[in-house]
Amino acid sequence: MKILVIEDEKGLREAIKSSLEKESYVVETASDFNTALEKVFVYEYDCILLDIMLPYGSGLDILKELKEKQKTENVIIISAKDSLDDKLAGLSLGADDYLTKPFYLAELNARVKAVLRRNKLQGKNTVEMSNICLDLDERLFLVDNQVVPLTRKEFDILNYFLLNQRRLVTRTALAEYVWGDHIDQTDNFDFIYSQIRNLKKKLKAVQAEVEIRAVYGIGYKMVEP
8 A cells, every 4th residue: 555645744754654664555755735746646645644734835725636636545634733624624625534633653553544444445454356365454365265475565566456456557556556756776677577476476376366467568467367
């Protein structure tokens, strides 16, 4: 899962980023209105943590832009403002939740998990296809109810394929999801190729009834043979 943290206070921004990365999310950050606006319309995120009071603009204006462009990212407002009007304004513009500063990072993590589960997986904490299943809370991969070990990157890649099962997944979209801002370190997608190659071997070895197929020159698709 990929999250964008829009927060101008450096200490809080870095603390949130570190906390979410420990939960195995890919996390990107923005410290002002202009950087945030550019990122939300260039990249796709599963969740956006949005401060209302930002340098050069308001987080509510970012919400308006998301609504006008019909972007579907989940949004949690994190703000020192605690008035009913601000909450209503944010929720009416499409925000999924509102958390008032100061807050515990554990509570923020719980809110993120709840929003992602509710909106992305219709309340479930698992994603399934044929005889395979990912438990997103425990980060377990099961085939016919038997646990199969995966590396962290293999789990993240498989998760993305399952969230987009039977759809074409481009190499760029996959790299952005798994590596975030560090996409340039993937050495022209060679690392992605090696990770998917290893994942395909593991799926075949445990008789998973799914297959990752290459679409020449574009990307991959997970299908049932």
